Amino acid sequence: MLLLRCRLKRALPQKVSCRFCPVMGKLQSKFKHSTYKCSRPDGFIEERIQTKAFQEYSPAHVDTVSVVAALNSDLCVSGGKDKTVVAYNWRTGNVVKRFKGHEREITKIACIYKSSQFFSASRDKMVMMWDLQSSSQPRQQFSGHTMVVTGLTVSPDSSQLCTGSRDNTLLLWDVGTGRCAESASVSRNLVTHLCWVPQEPYVLQTSEDKTIRLWDSRGLQVAHTFPTQQHIQTHCAVSEDGHKCVSCSSGFGGEGCGATLWDLRQTRNRICEYRGHFQTVASCIFLPRALASMPAIATSSHDCKVKIWNQDTGDRSSTSKMQIPIHSET
Structure with missing residues (x-):
């Protein structure tokens, strides 16, 4: 009699930073999947595929993104560990403008909504x-x-x-x-x-x-x-x-x-x-x-x-x- 071992085997998904960054490049629909094995009530082990659809963006920062805020319905502003502030059109996937002046990581962003002005704070x-x-x-x-x-x-x-x-x-x-x-x-x-x-x-x-x-x-x-x-x-x-x-x-x-x-x-x-x-x-x-x-x-x-x-x-x-x-x- 075969010994069935109910052991979860799940492939690790592609690494994605938990520091959410919507300031990226052109929108691309991607489908990633991971597989795992599970035991059914009848004793058989079957393999299942879990599929997830998400949008992938090209980075606008070269390091961790620490904060994102909305400037208007089309534009957001982000700040990162790379000391830069980026205005980004998330609908088109384009960087609108980069701002440099801080000497350390950006910690907060505050926007005057529906205007062209915003503030950044830093370490x-x-x-x-x-x-x-x-x-x-x-x-x-x-x-x-x-x-x-x-x-x-x-x-x-x-x-x-x-x-x-x-x-x-x-x-x-x-x-x-x-x-x-x-x-x-x-x-x-x-x-x-x-x-x-x-x-x-x-x-x-x-x-x-x-x-x-x-x-x-x-x-x-x-x-x-x-x-x-x-x-x-x-x-x-x-x-x-x-x-x-x-x-x-x-x-x-x-x-x-x-x-x-x-x-x-x-x-x-x-x-x-x-x-x-x-x-x-x-x-x-x-x-x-x-x-x-x-x-x-x-x-x-x-x-x-x-x-x-x-x-x-x-x-x-x-x-x-x-x-x-x-x-x-x-």
Whole structure:
């Protein structure tokens, strides 16, 4: 009698960086497949083929892409470890323009949506303003932080820029003059992300001290501090109507590794929790209604998955087909 061994044999897929990079060249439809063996209930072992279709792009950066932001419906802006900022038309697969000026890796990008202007922050402690319709030189430079800039957001009217850093400070800038208008510092407030509340003078901020803060840009004072969380808060986002915000956390093995929805009008209690990742959740966003049939939130994690959640219930069962595995480098 033959001894059947039920052992999973799965071919490793082609390596793809988990640092998602949509700034590439011409779109090419590719079909990749991997094979694995599995045991059927009747005892036979059969080989199955798993096929995946995806689009492959030619790199616009020569090193890791660290951040991507939308400039308009056709163009996105990316920054990378190669110290460059790239404007890219993802519909045509063409690089529109390259911008060089930073001396170290780009950490954040903030765009003035539906315009030609955007900002980049870097590990060189600098923030620069660029204009797609002018030269490749920075239009404005903002120098004031003493450590890497890890937070960057622009006001709804584009007149002010707020930056945060691992130096525990937030700086508020006049975009037109490039001068620092306000400065604030909170002990151990290692900023991880900033986002401006639409149509409001408030800035939402996450930190490595496990705290989420809401700042009033009129004097740059803390307007509200959310209940301290159990894990580092890595990223935050605000809904288009400015009524809700979401933050996400670090973690490992399923501990932490989640996102939390808050109501900015009733900030004492959380609305919903989104649990299901197994490693640090690196970013979170509110999905536009055009991309989802219901109010939805997307999260991306170091576990190499992007997940879509029902904003109101925290349920992902109805959107399980939208989970996107991203293969990491080994």
